[in-house]
Ligand SMILES: [Zn+2]
């Protein structure tokens with residue numbers, strides 16, 4: 785089993801927001817997903833929202849002098865036009881933090897931060913509800929998976945040892961094709977279908993909590 789294949793699958797899953805843990809076996813991984821307890825949509829702890837109105841962080845800077853928004857990604861803290869410090873504000877115009885009365889208090893005056901939505905601000909909270917179904921319950925789910933790379937024309941076999949895995953990902957040598965199955969189910973129906981997508985989310989949909 786090429787360790788490279790396990791690594792490339794692991795990196796792909798990490799880029800899709802899963803946490804991956806290697807076990808002491810070369811071709812086993814534990815996949816962890818932080819998700820909504822009800823619909824299993826990913827729960828992203830990097831997403832922050834305004835504590836006051838729930839608006840999701842738009843990652844924009846705002847210059848109040850010039851009334852200009854710019855992206856915070858790679859952007860400078862100072863406004864290009866007037867050279868004053870820009871703020872990471874809440875994008876909701878009617879949010880209390882944007883009112884004339886409170887704008888400065890929440891966005892400028894508080895020490896060490898530059899706007900309600902900045903990382904240091906005490907006024908943002910991590911995601912509090914599911915963006916898909918609105919549920920406020922989140923959960924960590926984990927599956928233990930074996931990855932098996934098949935040689936050209938090699939048939940699928942499931943050993944009794946494989947039964948301890950939640951899922952097996954079969955993949956073909958030098959091909960980006962995958963077949964994911966529960967080992968016990970495969971033994972019963974023997975159905976296999978290789979596709980060019982790695983449908984990891986399906987594993988979590990089936991899990992009972
Ligand atoms: Zn707000």
Ligand SMILES: [Zn+2]
Pocket residue numbers: 847848849850851863864865866867868
């Ligand atoms: Zn400006």
Ligand SMILES: [Zn+2]
Pocket residue numbers: 820821822823824825914915916917918919
């Ligand atoms: Zn949900």
